Amino acid sequence: MKKLIKKAAIGMVAFFVVAASGPVFAAVGDQGVDWSVYNDTYGKSGLPTDKFVISQIGGHNKYGIYWQSTYPTQVQSSIAQGKRAHTYIWWEDVIDYSTAKTVMDTMLAKIQTPKGSIVALDAEFGMQSTDVTLWALKYIKDHGYTPLLYGYKSYLTDNFFLDKIVKNYGLWMAGYGWNTIKSAPDYSDFPSYDNIQIWQFTSNYVNGELDGNVDLTGITDKGYEDGNATKPDTATPAIENGKEANEVKGNDVEVGLTVKVNFGAKNYATGETIPQWVKGKPHKIIKKNGDTVLLDGIMSWLSVHDVETIDASTSQPTTPAKSYIVKQGDTLSGIASNLGTNWQELARQNSLSNPNMIYTGQVIRFTGGQYGATSRTYTVHSGDNLSSIASRLGTTVQSLVSMNGISNPNLIYAGQTLNY
Numbered sequence: 001m002k003k004l005i006k007k008a009a010i011g012m013v014a015f016f017v018v019a020a021s022g023p024v025f026a027a028v029g030d031q032g033v034d035w036s037v038y039n040d041t042y043g044k045s046g047l048p049t050d051k052f053v054i055s056q057i058g059g060h061n062k063y064g065i066y067w068q069s070t071y072p073t074q075v076q077s078s079i080a081q082g083k084r085a086h087t088y089i090w091w092e093d094v095i096d097y098s099t100a101k102t103v104m105d106t107m108l109a110k111i112q113t114p115k116g117s118i119v120a121l122d123a124e125f126g127m128q129s130t131d132v133t134l135w136a137l138k139y140i141k142d143h144g145y146t147p148l149l150y151g152y153k154s155y156l157t158d159n160f161f162l163d164k165i166v167k168n169y170g171l172w173m174a175g176y177g178w179n180t181i182k183s184a185p186d187y188s189d190f191p192s193y194d195n196i197q198i199w200q201f202t203s204n205y206v207n208g209e210l211d212g213n214v215d216l217t218g219i220t221d222k223g224y225e226d227g228n229a230t231k232p233d234t235a236t237p238a239i240e241n242g243k244e245a246n247e248v249k250g251n252d253v254e255v256g257l258t259v260k261v262n263f264g265a266k267n268y269a270t271g272e273t274i275p276q277w278v279k280g281k282p283h284k285i286i287k288k289n290g291d292t293v294l295l296d297g298i299m300s301w302l303s304v305h306d307v308e309t310i311d312a313s314t315s316q317p318t319t320p321a322k323s324y325i326v327k328q329g330d331t332l333s334g335i336a337s338n339l340g341t342n343w344q345e346l347a348r349q350n351s352l353s354n355p356n357m358i359y360t361g362q363v364i365r366f367t368g369g370q371y372g373a374t375s376r377t378y379t380v381h382s383g384d385n386l387s388s389i390a391s392r393l394g395t396t397v398q399s400l401v402s403m404n405g406i407s408n409p410n411l412i413y414a415g416q417t418l419n420y
Contacts, residue, residue, distance in 0.1 A: 027051065027084075027218040031184070034088065034200070034211050037070045038387070040398060042077040046206050047183060048359060052086060052220040053078035054118065054172075054213070057110060059090025060103045062126060066090075067110075075112045076238040084224045085238070086118035087111055088150060088172075091133070092126035100136045108143050114234035117223030120148040120172050128159040137169045146222040148172045148198065153191040162193070170197035170219065174211075179204055185214045207354040209401075209409060326362040339366045348403045355405065380416040393420050 032052035035043045043053060055074040058067040071087075078085035089107050094100050111119065119140045121133065133149065140147035149156070149165060150172040156162050165171075173196045177189025185201035197219045205212030228234045324335050332343040332355045339346070347355045350364055358364070378393060386397045386409045401409050403419045412418075 027215050027221045030215045030220060032083070032213050032215070032220065033205060034213060035070070035074050037068045039070070039074070039210065040396060041070050041073050043070075043074045044210055044398065046210050046212065050083065052084040052213075052215065054086040054088050054120065056122070057087050057089060057107055059092070059107070059122065060094050060099070061090060061092045065103060065106055071110075072112055072238060075236075079229075079238055084117070084220050085113045086120070086220065086223070087113045087145075088118075088120040088122050091121040091123045091128075091136075094136070095127050095129040095132055097132060097135060100132050101139070104136055104139045104143075108140070108145075111145070112236040112238040114223040114229040114236055114239065115144040116225075116228060116234060117145060118148055118172075118219065119145040120150045123149060123151040123159070124155060130161045130164055133160065134165060134168070137165070146219065148219070150174070150200075153193060166193070166195040170195050170217070172196075172198040172200065172213075174200040174203075176200075176202055181206070182212060185212075207357060322366045324364045324366070326358050326360055326364060328360050330358065330360075332356075332358055332364075335364055339364075341366060344403060344405065347405075348399065351398055378418045378420060380412050380414055380418060382414045384412065384414075385410075386412060389418065395420050 030051035031047065032050045032054070033039075033043070033046045034054040034056075036056040043055070053074070055071050055078065056068045057071045058065070060066075075085045075087075089103070094103055108119070113119075121136060121140075123133070137147040137149065148170050149160075152174045156171070156173070162171075171193065173191050173193060175189060175191025177186060179202055181204045182202040183206050185199065189201065190199065197217045198213050198215055200211050200213045202212045203210075223229055223234065229239055322339055324339060326335070332346055332352070335358075336343045336346050343355055346352070346364055346366060349366060352358070378389060380389070386400055386406075390397045390400055397409060400406065400418055400420060406412070
C-alpha cells in the first residue's frame with residue numbers, strides 16, 4: 001500500500017483530496033474505536049457511523065503473558081455490527097527474541113479477526129527493544145496479518161529507534177492535544193511523524209469513555225477487501241458463528257423463537273447497539289413488527305432475511321415491550337413522558353451511557369417499570385471506583401453511569417449515593 005505521510009500543518013482540505021484519489025484509499029477518513037476489558041463484554045458504542053474496531057486480545061506485561069476475556073465477544077459484536085474488526089497485543093518488557101516468539105505464537109493462535117487484518121503491538125510501558133520489536137512485526141506479517149506499532153509519540157521516540165521501524169512498518173499513533181470530548185479529529189493536534197497509518201485523536205470520544213481513531217490511509221480495509229473475511233481461508237470463529245443464516249425458515253418468526261444472526265448481512269443493524277450472544281447462544285425474539293423483529297436485551301432491528309430460527313419455545317414475555325423510533329427534535333425526557341416513565345429508566349433499559357445523545361431513527365425500548373421502584377443504593381467509600389463498585393454489586397459500569405446520570409465515570413466522590 002502507498003504510504004501516506006502526514007504532517008501537523010496538513011489541513012482538512014488536503015486530507016480529503018487524498019481520500020478521493022483512488023480505491024486504494026477507500027477507507028481514508030473512516031473513524032473507529034479501540035476496546036479492551038475496560039470497555040465491557042460487547043464493547044461500547046461510539047458513533048453510528050464508525051467503521052472499525054480494534055480489540056485487545058491480551059499480551060505481555062511485567063508479570064508475563066495474560067489474556068483479555070472480552071476479546072472474543074468484542075470481535076464478535078464488531079462483526080455483528082458490520083464493522084471491520086482488528087486486533088492489538090499489549091507489548092511491555094519484551095526485550096529478547098525467545099520471549100517475543102512465545103508471546104507471538106501464543107497470541108496469533110487465538111486471533112479471531114481474519115487473515116490480512118491489523119495486528120498491532122501496543123507499546124506504552126516498560127522496557128523495549130527496537131530489534132526485537134522489528135522481529136515481532138515481521139513475524140506478524142509473515143503469518144498473514146497487517147502489523148502496526150501503537151503508542152504515544154513521546155513514548156515511542158524515547159524508547160525505540162523509531163525511524164528504523166517506520167521504514168518498514170506503519171504506526172498507530174496517539175496524540176490528543178487539548179483532550180476535550182471530541183467526535184471528530186482536530187488536525188491542529190496531529191502528532192507529526194512519518195508513516196502514521198491510524199491516528200488515535202482522543203481518549204474522550206463522543207461521551208468521554210472511549211478512544212477515538214481515524215484511518216489515514218485505508219489500512220482498516222485490510223482483511224475485508226471484496227468480502228475476503230467470509231472466505232474459508234480468512235474466516236474466524238467470530239465470523240463463522242452466524243454467517244450461514246441467510247434467511248428465516250418459512251414465515252415462523254414469532255414471540256418465543258430464538259434466532260441466529262447473519263453476520264454477513266450489510267444492513268441489519270442501526271449501528272447504535274448490536275445482537276448480543278451469551279456463551280455462543282442467541283437471545284430470544286420478544287417482539288415482531290411487520291418485517292422486523294426485536295431481540296431481547298438490545299435495540300437493533302433486524303430484517304427477517306438476516307435471521308434464522310433455531311427452535312421454538314412456549315415461554316412468553318410477561319410484559320409486552322413498547323418501542324419508540326426517535327424523530328428529529330426528540331429528547332429522552334420527552335420520549336419517556338410519552339411512554340409513561342422517566343428518562344433515567346429509559347437510559348437504564350437501553351444502556352444509554354449519555355442520555356443527551358440519541359439520534360433520528362434510533363429505537364428506544366421500554367418494558368415497563370419506573371426508575372427507583374426497585375432500585376437499591378450504594379454509598380461511595382474512599383478509594384472506590386465505578387469498576388470496583390460494579391463488580392461488588394453484580395452490575396456494570398455502564399449501568400451505574402446510566403442510572404445515575406454520571407457524565408464522567410472517573411469522577412465520583414466519597415459519600416455519593418449511587419442507584420443500582
